[in-house]
Amino acid sequence: MTTPLHNANGHRRRELVKRVKAEESTCALCDTPVDKTLTMTPGGHGKKCPGPPCPGCQPHPLRGEVDEDIPRSRGGSPYERANTHLMHRLCNQRKGAMTLTEARNKLTGTPTPTTSDKRPKVSASPIW
Numbered sequence: 001m002t003t004p005l006h007n008a009n010g011h012r013r014r015e016l017v018k019r020v021k022a023e024e025s026t027c028a029l030c031d032t033p034v035d036k037t038l039t040m041t042p043g044g045h046g047k048k049c050p051g052p053p054c055p056g057c058q059p060h061p062l063r064g065e066v067d068e069d070i071p072r073s074r075g076g077s078p079y080e081r082a083n084t085h086l087m088h089r090l091c092n093q094r095k096g097a098m099t100l101t102e103a104r105n106k107l108t109g110t111p112t113p114t115t116s117d118k119r120p121k122v123s124a125s126p127i128w
C-alpha cells in the first residue's frame with residue numbers, strides 16, 4: 001500500500017473547505033457571521049517574524065475556518081460535507097475535541113446528557 005493517499009485526501013479536503021466557505025457564512029458554534037475577508041491579524045507577528053514589511057503573520061482569531069462537527073479523533077470524516085461547518089478560528093479552538101453539539105451545549109450551559117461517562121476534571125487544589 002504505497003498509494004499517495006495522503007496527497008489525494010489533502011486535495012479532497014481543500015475542495016471541501018472551499019465549498020464550505022462558499023456555502024456558509026455563519027459560525028456553526030456561536031451563530032454570528034464570519035467575516036471571510038479576515039486572514040491575518042494586521043500587525044500581529046510570530047516570534048520568528050522579522051516584522052515589517054510583513055503586514056502580519058498571525059492568524060486572525062475571527063477568521064473563518066472549516067471544522068468537523070464530529071472530530072476526526074472521534075471517528076468523524078473531514079471529507080464529508082455533512083460533517084463540516086464554517087467556524088471562527090477562536091470558536092474552533094474553544095471547541096477543541098468536542099463535537100459541535102457538545103461545544104454548543106457547553107457554550108449555552110445546557111448539560112449534555114451523554115457525557116456521564118466522562119467525569120469533569122477537578123482542578124488540583126493544595127490540601128495543606
Ligand SMILES: [Zn+2]
Binds near residue numbers: 027028029031087088
Ligand atoms: Zn464563532
Ligand SMILES: [Zn+2]
Binds near residue numbers: 044054058
Ligand atoms: Zn510577520
